[in-house]
Amino acid sequence: MSGEPIAVEADGVSKRYGEVWALRECAFTVPAHRVVALVGANGAGKSTLMSIISGMLPATGGTVRVNGRTVARGRGEAAHAGGRVAILAQDKPLYRDFSAADMLRFGRSTNRVWDQRRATSWLARFDVPQDRRCGRLSGGQRTQVALAVALGSRPELLLLDEPLSHLDPVARTEVIGELMGEAADTGMTVMLSTHIVAELAGVSDHLLLLAAGRPVLAGDVEELLAGHTRLSGPRADLPPSPGAIVSAQHTARQSTFVVRTPDAAAATPVVAPGWNAQPLSLEDLVVTYLKSSAATRTSTEAAA
Numbered sequence: 001m002s003g004e005p006i007a008v009e010a011d012g013v014s015k016r017y018g019e020v021w022a023l024r025e026c027a028f029t030v031p032a033h034r035v036v037a038l039v040g041a042n043g044a045g046k047s048t049l050m051s052i053i054s055g056m057l058p059a060t061g062g063t064v065r066v067n068g069r070t071v072a073r074g075r076g077e078a079a080h081a082g083g084r085v086a087i088l089a090q091d092k093p094l095y096r097d098f099s100a101a102d103m104l105r106f107g108r109s110t111n112r113v114w115d116q117r118r119a120t121s122w123l124a125r126f127d128v129p130q131d132r133r134c135g136r137l138s139g140g141q142r143t144q145v146a147l148a149v150a151l152g153s154r155p156e157l158l159l160l161d162e163p164l165s166h167l168d169p170v171a172r173t174e175v176i177g178e179l180m181g182e183a184a185d186t187g188m189t190v191m192l193s194t195h196i197v198a199e200l201a202g203v204s205d206h207l208l209l210l211a212a213g214r215p216v217l218a219g220d221v222e223e224l225l226a227g228h229t230r231l232s233g234p235r236a237d238l239p240p241s242p243g244a245i246v247s248a249q250h251t252a253r254q255s256t257f258v259v260r261t262p263d264a265a266a267a268t269p270v271v272a273p274g275w276n277a278q279p280l281s282l283e284d285l286v287v288t289y290l291k292s293s294a295a296t297r298t299s300t301e302a303a304a
């Protein structure tokens with residue numbers, strides 16, 4: 001990633017709600033012009049992180065920069081939006097009595113930069129009636145209105161918090177395809193959180209995985225996939241090739257390890273006789289890390 005422009009840079013970002021630490025000392029970078037998947041278990045801190053990046057929510061500590069400009073400073077100082085950032089939060093902020101056309105007018109009046117054609121063509125693309133009040137649109141149609149408003153503001157960074165949850169499978173695929181096209185055409189960076197990891201394959205090229213408020217895996221998807229291997233073979237305490245053990249499962253006769261090799265170039269392991277090496281899919285990789293983070297947390301809590 002060296003030399004690539006950076007869209008988001010987080011340095012020691014923490015967020016506390018009363019007694020609950022939603023984020024702890026998060027440090028990561030997100031390259032620009034990518035479609036970034038933000039994944040994590042329920043309560044991992046994804047929505048909190050997106051709200052802080054958008055400038056809507058001040059961090060308790062640490063700094064976030066968007067396209068080089070500071071967005072939020074620690075200790076509750078006022079947040080300042082850096083560059084053009086649009087966020088589509090989980091509870092889409094639409095006025096129920098406004099029509100879709102009214103929402104676009106609202107978008108035009110509240111954004112310094114506005115592209116009406118981009119917003120209306122998005123609604124037309126997904127057959128959303130512009131004259132119907134938002135309160136009478138379906139959940140999926142409301143998502144499309146919120147997306148149209150977000151895209152109309154021509155964001156450099158588009159943050160989408162579970163944008164796909166209300167969409168039917170066909171609309172999900174189409175929205176993802178359209179967003180990838182928009183990202184490629186305009187150079188915007190898209191960061192989207194989702195629990196439907198299978199649909200991210202071939203879509204997101206960068207991954208950020210949060211567990212209990214901390215990033216546990218971050219990087220280029222292809223490099224991460226190339227750097228992990230599933231090894232299965234006869235029962236053994238250790239895998240037959242070097243690397244950090246991400247997960248280990250044993251039966252009476254068999255062991256299966258997911259191993260991270262330090263250098264992607266060395267990802268083709270020398271496998272001992274009787275062992276089988278398999279690459280991981282993106283979904284496998286995410287699920288493996290989610291499970292191993294949950295297991296680590298449970299054993300830490302049990303020890304405490």
Ligand SMILES: Nc1ncnc2c1ncn2[C@@H]1O[C@H](COP(=O)(O)OP(=O)(O)OP(=O)(O)O)[C@@H](O)[C@H]1O
Pocket residue numbers: 017018020021022040041042043044045046047048049
């Ligand atoms: N306003 C709030 N007040 C108190 N605690 C909060 C608040 N918002 C979030 N939290 C807590 O902060 C933690 C992170 O929540 P967050 O909504 O960011 O997680 P998430 O990864 O987006 O979860 P999900 O996948 O379920 O949407 C959770 O423990 C949650 O209960």
